[in-house]
Amino acid sequence: MAETCNLVFLPNLRDNVDPDEVRRNLTQTLSVDVAKVESWYESEVPTIILKEVTDDVAERYMRSIIKCGAQCEVQAAQTDGQGGLSLVHKRFRTTDVFTCP
Numbered sequence: 001m002a003e004t005c006n007l008v009f010l011p012n013l014r015d016n017v018d019p020d021e022v023r024r025n026l027t028q029t030l031s032v033d034v035a036k037v038e039s040w041y042e043s044e045v046p047t048i049i050l051k052e053v054t055d056d057v058a059e060r061y062m063r064s065i066i067k068c069g070a071q072c073e074v075q076a077a078q079t080d081g082q083g084g085l086s087l088v089h090k091r092f093r094t095t096d097v098f099t100c101p
């Protein structure tokens with residue numbers, strides 16, 4: 001089975017960006033509602049928004065999110081063998097973020 005990764009949204013804003021514009025851009029680009037984007041920022045912890053996807057899918061979404069003015073990163077998934085997208089275990093309980101090599 002191919003290795004998978006998670007796309008993790010980071011709730012901190014980049015320097016010199018308009019928070020409202022970033023939120024609008026994310027809503028339009030990712031086709032999600034405003035409440036979902038707000039929850040990513042309000043959580044104040046990194047949130048997995050794509051779980052156990054291929055590296056190319058995660059990279060494509062990461063480029064789009066960064067283009068919107070937000071921050072995210074790709075992390076190796078701790079696979080359970082099921083793969084695919086998931087809404088389970090979305091939020092980390094710590095602020096420690098590790099970057100895959």
